[in-house]
Amino acid sequence: MLRFKCILVTLLFLISFSAGAQNPSDGVAEMDYYLPQDVSYDSNIPTPEEVIGMVPGEWHVRHDQLLKYMRTLADASERITITEFGKTYEDRDLVYLTVTSTSNHGNLEQIRQNHLALSDPSQSANLNTENMPIVLYMGYSIHGNEPSGSNASMLVAYHLAAAQGEEMDDLLNNSVILLDPSLNPDGLNRFAGWANTHKSKNLVSDPNSMELNENWPGGRTNHYWFDLNRDWMLVQHPESQGRINTFHNWKPNILTDHHEMGSNATFFFQPGVQSRTHPLTLQQNQNLTKAMAEYHADFLDEEQRLYYSEEGFDDFYYGKGSTYPDINGGVGILFEQASSRGHAQQTIHGVLKFPYTIKNQFITSLSTLASAQGLRTEFLNYQRDFFRQAQEQASNSAVKGYVYGISNDRARTYHFTEMLRRHNIEVYNLARNLEADGEQFESGSAFVVPSDQKQYKFIEALFERRTTFTDSLFYDVSTWTMPYAYNLPFAELGSREFNRNLLGARVEGVPEMPKGEVVGGRSDYAYLFEWDGYYAPRxxxxxxxxxxxxxxxxxxxxxxxxEGTREFDYGTILVPMGPQEVDAETIHELVEQAAADDALTVYSVETGLTPSGIDLGSRTFENLEKPNVAIIAGDGTSSYEVGEAWHLLDQRYAMTPTLITKDRFRYGDISKYNVIVMVSGGYNDMSDSSVEKLKNWVREGGTLIATKYAINWAKSNELANITFLGEGEEEDENEEVETRPYADRSAAQGAQYIGGSIFNTKLDLTHPLGYGYNDDDLTIFRNSTLFMEKAENPYATPLYYTDEPLASGYISDENMEKLKGTAAIVVSRFGGGKVITMTDNPNFRAFWYGTNKLFMNAIFFGQTISGGSAN
Incomplete structure (x- = not known):
């Protein structure tokens, strides 16, 4: 029945497209190839060809060309305005178009306010959704090397600006469309450069062609090689921060996310695998997604396009563009188009040409608009119902709020609060000291998040600890409990613990970074500051x-x-005034800057004689060298993990790491570095001379940090004295071989994969890698199946998994048993240097603030680990 309704209500959209539904014969499309044949277009509105000199699909559009066209459209059409909402790391403008009727543009702020009122149960009952416009956010190519989306955005924008007729007038009157033509400008530009540089006059479709196999790190990611489609919830990057602000400024009913996948696939649209939908997502959300799917199917059927749904992809992780709306009162839709990668590629379906991929993205953009019109009141009513239900659930919930915060690291607490406020979550200063769930929270350094607020569902998603699942397969991580990521103590507050007098001043807007102070003013003897603060390394x-x-x-x-006598812990930094080669005034300015910019408390001291413990001249104060860090990058290494380390050192700690490829490593001078980082990846292609060079460098006192699968290489080359669980055990030849149904193979294999879960570990707070931590219970993120035995040397395993390791997320029973009691970090001595091996990535996606310090401790203090504390 819905299929018939779809056809009846969308006469504008179910129209005949041009002849030649498959690839243009020469790979070059004309506008007629893309556009509906029975729609007339305003000749005063310029086409892409008239502005940038090409029809979409002839070349890969650069971001500057895309921006030029969108600005030209905004100048030419009264239906369009353009908004700049930020800049990328590479200083490219982030923009979106607002597309609606001219009358709506004249009343846009009132429309926005009315639409936001739908998410406010105190106002929404008074709204008549029959005459309210629906709001759509249409986003393209968050992965830069999935470019058909951004190239199609030009066609969508032109169609909306130039198409004539009563149906288009109705569409514009009944919609506000926010069109984001490039969710990842830096990545899009990087990939366009590669594809265009390697394009032949006569298109080459051989999958072995350079054009179709871009160089490391590829164009998928942003400047620091982060996958921005994992950052909607984490909001660590400028692209996401601006975009989330726009999202909450409008609360769109529908958000589309246009992607590409493997070249031998067809076309995917949501819903995804139903058993892998997050339990907090409402069934009505999935019903609307399925209703939209009918529209997509109709449009693609009309063009004889192959497609599929409800397999391969899921709606679980709320940090993706297609799922973030699902926990915020909207509906997110993922589109995945088989990728030509360049301009043409041979596939199992024949030669797939770039214009064909663009047209599919254009077709499903139109089907989205059609579904928004056909289901407009259903979407608007769903948004109202979502927030009404959230209010009811908050009232009935046993959890009335959450408290979090730590007094000895205001920066980490600040960044968590900053993340919450970016999602429009109400946060209050804790008005009085509180003990909850065995934790002490102090007024002035802790905050309260009441459950009874509009963002209740999203708050629940951020704070929940989930260990039971209906499915053992996940497209992305299985958990993200955010206070764990920041290593912050937190507690749920029930009706007994929570009351309104806990709420101090409300945090308005995005908070400012806290300031520290120099206690005692200028010193003639020494300054001290502890290592607890997140920005102490900076x-x-x-x-x-x-x-x-x-x-x-x-x-x-x-x-x-x-102020009197004060206790200082392991890892305290001493800056003595003598002997120094730098003058006292400069040193004082530096510590003042540290206090102001890095949220640290620096103490002036006037004597080296201490009331207890070591004196300031003791040999147990270790001299420190400035870290000169090299990160091995390039082919074979994980660009994500290289980028995460690079971003951390560059953006957070104002350091200058060198990214060095394996080829350059072979010939370059590495004596200038005292720390070398090898992230997860394959290093077996390193030459024998490079391996020996690295070994000599470590022998002479260097610190080598190897994370995740790089530790396999460190072990095989006898740099790390580590043992993997079960290594050397003989298989039982008499063990009976079990047979299983072939159809179950993927599920069975996938169930043994740790896609991303959170685990409990124990940390040695006296070890240099534990400096700055104040609790030996540390939750860490893991997405690998590396199981490393504790070192034989009892002092060489500063971090290990507990006997009850699972804190949140999925792990199979078999892997749970393997993980118990294994090592997370082992330190090996190699000559005069150290090899620090970590089974996990301490810098995951830039939001795992709680384990960044492990990585920074390895960088700053690896040199101080004594020989007796390593293998």
Whole structure:
């Protein structure tokens, strides 16, 4: 029945497209190839060819060309305005078009306010959805090397700006369309450069062609090689931060996310695998997704296009563009088009040409618009119902709020609060000290998130700890409990613990970074600051970079400061005033800057004699060198993990790591580095001379940090003295071989994969890798099946998994047993240097603030680990 309704209500869209539904014979399309034949277009509105000199699909559009066309359209059409909402790391403008009727443009702010009122149960009952416009956010090519979306966005924008007729007038009157032509400008530009540079005059479709096999790191990611389609919830990057602000400024009913997949596939549209839909997503959301699917099917059937749905992809992780709306009162839709990668590629379906891929994205953009019109009141009513139900669920929930925060690291607490506020979550300062769930929370350093607010469902998603699942397969991570990621103590507050007098001042807007202070003013003897603060490494690096000598305490002590006697922990940094080659005034300016910019408390001391513990001249204060870091990058290494380390050091800690390829490593001078990082990847292609060169470098005192699968290489080359679980065990030849149904193979194999879960570990707080931590319970993220035995040396395993390791997420029973009690970090001695092996990635997606310190400790303090503390 719905199929017939679809046809009846969308006469504008179920129209005949041009002849030649398959590829243009020469690979070059004309506008007539794309556009509906029975729609007339305003000749005053320029086509892409008239502005950038090509029809979409002839070449891969660069971002500057795309931006030029969108700005030209906005100038030419009264239906369109353009908004700049940020800049990328590479200083490219982030923009979206607002497309609606001219009358709506004249009343746009009132329309927006009315639409936002749908998400406010105190106002929504008074709204008549029969005469309200629907709001759509149409986003293209968040993965830069999936370019058919952004190239199709020009066609969508032209169609909306130029198409004439009563049906188009109705569409524009009944819709506000936010069109984001490039969700990832830096990646799109990188890929366009590759594809265009390697294009032949006579298209080459051989899959072995350079054009179809881009160089490392590829165009998928942003400047620092992050997958922006995993950042909608995490909001760590400028593209996401601006986009999420736009999202909450409008609360769209529908958000489309146009992607590409393997060349031998066809076309996918949601819904995804139903058993892998997140339990917090409402069934009505999936019903509307299925209703939209009928429209997509009709449009693609009309063009004889192959497609599929409800397999391969899921709606679980709320950090993706196609699922973020699902927990925010809207409906997200993922489109996946088989990719030509370049301009043409041979596939199992024949030669797939770029214009064909673009046209599919254009067709499903039109089917989205058609579904928005045919189901307009259903979507608007769903949004109202979503927030009404959320209010009811909040009222009935046993959890009335959450408290979080830590007094000795205001920066980490700040960043968590910043993330919450970017999602329009109400946050309040804790008005009085509170004990909850065995944790102490102090007024002035802790915050409260009440459950009874519009964002209740999203709050639940951020704070939940989930360990039971209906399906063991996940397209992405299985959990993301956010306070764990920031290593912040937090507690659920029930009706007994929660009351309104806990709420101090409300946090307005996105908060500002807290400031520290220099206690005691200028010192003539020394300054001290503890390593607890998230930005302590930035402060220390700034000091060392200016040629100032500094030391780290390997034992706790007390010292006399202006406020009296104070205790200082392992990892405290000492900046003595003598002997120094830098003048006292410069040193004081540096510590003042550290306090102001890095949220640190720096203490002036006037004597090296301490009331207890080591004195300031003790040999247990270790001299520190400025880290000169190289990260091995390029083919074979994980671009994600290289980018995460690069971003952390560059953006967060103002350091200058060198990214060095294996080829350059072979010939380059590596003596200038004292820390080398090898992230997950394959290194067996390193030459024998490179391996020996690295070994000599470590022998001479270097610190090698190997994470995830790089530790396999470190072990096989006898750099790391580690043992993997079960290594050397003989198989039982008499064990009976089990047979299983062939159809179950994917599920059975996938169930043994740890796609991303959170686990409990124990940390040695006295070890240099544990400096700055104040609790030996540390939750870490894992997405590998590496199981490393504890070192034989009892001092060489500073971090290991507990006997009850699962904190949140999915892990099979078999892997749970393997993981218990295994090592997360092992330190090996190799000559005069150290090899620090980590089974997990401490810098995951830039939001795992809680384990960044492990990585930074390895960089700054690996040199101080004594020979007796390593294998």
């Amino acid at each position: 402060a220390l690096n700034r000091i060392l970079d200016r040629g100032v000598s500094a030391k780290v305490a390997a034992e706790p002590f007390t010292a006399i400061v202006s």
